[in-house]
Amino acid sequence: MNHHLQDLFAFHAVVQAGGFREGARASGKSASSLSDAVRRAEARLGVRLLNRTTRSVAPTEAGARLLERLVPALAEVEAALDVVNGFRERPSGTLKLNVPLSAARLVLPALITPFLKAYPDIRVEVIVDESFVDVLAAGCDAGIRYDERLEQDMIAVPIGPRQQRFATAASPAYLNAHGRPEHPRDLLEHACMRGQFSSGWMPAWEFERDGETVRVDPSGPLKVRIGGAVDLAVDAAVQGLGVVHLFEDWLRPLLDSGALEPVLEPWWQSFSGPFLYYPGRRHLPAALKAFIDFVRAHDAAGT
Numbered sequence: 001m002n003h004h005l006q007d008l009f010a011f012h013a014v015v016q017a018g019g020f021r022e023g024a025r026a027s028g029k030s031a032s033s034l035s036d037a038v039r040r041a042e043a044r045l046g047v048r049l050l051n052r053t054t055r056s057v058a059p060t061e062a063g064a065r066l067l068e069r070l071v072p073a074l075a076e077v078e079a080a081l082d083v084v085n086g087f088r089e090r091p092s093g094t095l096k097l098n099v100p101l102s103a104a105r106l107v108l109p110a111l112i113t114p115f116l117k118a119y120p121d122i123r124v125e126v127i128v129d130e131s132f133v134d135v136l137a138a139g140c141d142a143g144i145r146y147d148e149r150l151e152q153d154m155i156a157v158p159i160g161p162r163q164q165r166f167a168t169a170a171s172p173a174y175l176n177a178h179g180r181p182e183h184p185r186d187l188l189e190h191a192c193m194r195g196q197f198s199s200g201w202m203p204a205w206e207f208e209r210d211g212e213t214v215r216v217d218p219s220g221p222l223k224v225r226i227g228g229a230v231d232l233a234v235d236a237a238v239q240g241l242g243v244v245h246l247f248e249d250w251l252r253p254l255l256d257s258g259a260l261e262p263v264l265e266p267w268w269q270s271f272s273g274p275f276l277y278y279p280g281r282r283h284l285p286a287a288l289k290a291f292i293d294f295v296r297a298h299d300a301a302g303t
Contacts, residue, residue, distance in 0.1 A: 010037030092121035095287035098143040107160035142278035156275040167248035169260040174240045184214040191242030192218035193233035195226040207267035
């Protein structure tokens with residue numbers, strides 16, 4: 001690959017990872033080689049691209065402007081180079097997926113291991129992110145989200161279960177002490193563990209029965225960031241602190257064991273399953289194409 005282009009790839013890797021050491025780990029190159037590449041790019045362009053301190057690395061205004069045009073261009077270069085992968089006996093390359101924690105926990109376990117066994121020359125990187133992102137700008141090939149309303153240039157493929165439910169539950173000890181809700185509005189009198197997105201939005205709890213939809217906004221002693229801290233809320237519910245509202249598949253082992261007891265089960269709301277989404281460009285990277293084909297075959301087989 002042209003050395004000038006390699007230097008631009010190095011600049012992008014450093015910014016995306018947030019530092020030279022982090023970029024080295026992500027790219028498989030040394031931190032010193034990335035630093036040399038960025039210096040060459042800066043010397044060639046005649047402007048500083050990065051502000052460097054002992055604690056952080058961030059793009060300058062010129063670097064940020066360059067990145068705006070560079071990211072989609074580099075993605076197209078990678079896709080073009082990847083076309084030759086189609087002539088290999090076995091696809092290779094790296095597949096980067098941007099997914100919410102729920103997908104990483106409930107959807108991918110049934111897919112990733114058999115996929116990697118079927119395609120041993122492919123590497124998969126999973127980035128857990130609760131926000132809806134531009135997958136290309138995030139340096140990813142595809143994403144998984146629970147909403148099929150995507151931008152026009154995105155293609156969506158069903159992945160995982162096609163129907164899921166939100167479940168509400170609490171420990172038997174808590175319910176014995178505080179009573180069992182008979183209607184969703186009864187939750188306003190109970191201690192409830194709430195989840196909040198990084199944006200600050202805290203979604204209401206929704207219930208549905210016989211065509212009636214009820215939204216409640218209960219309060220309680222514990223609020224967690226949706227994502228990595230959700231298990232803290234689940235554990236608190238198991239220990240009797242209050243009521244939790246989460247994916248049924250997430251809570252199912254605890255419901256089956258009796259550690260948690262279903263609450264308002266006739267009101268549990270169903271929703272459509274997740275989608276794998278990716279840009280509708282002409283040439284798909286070989287690793288992504290292989291994964292899409294694998295997901296479709298997995299779905300067709302009902303496994």
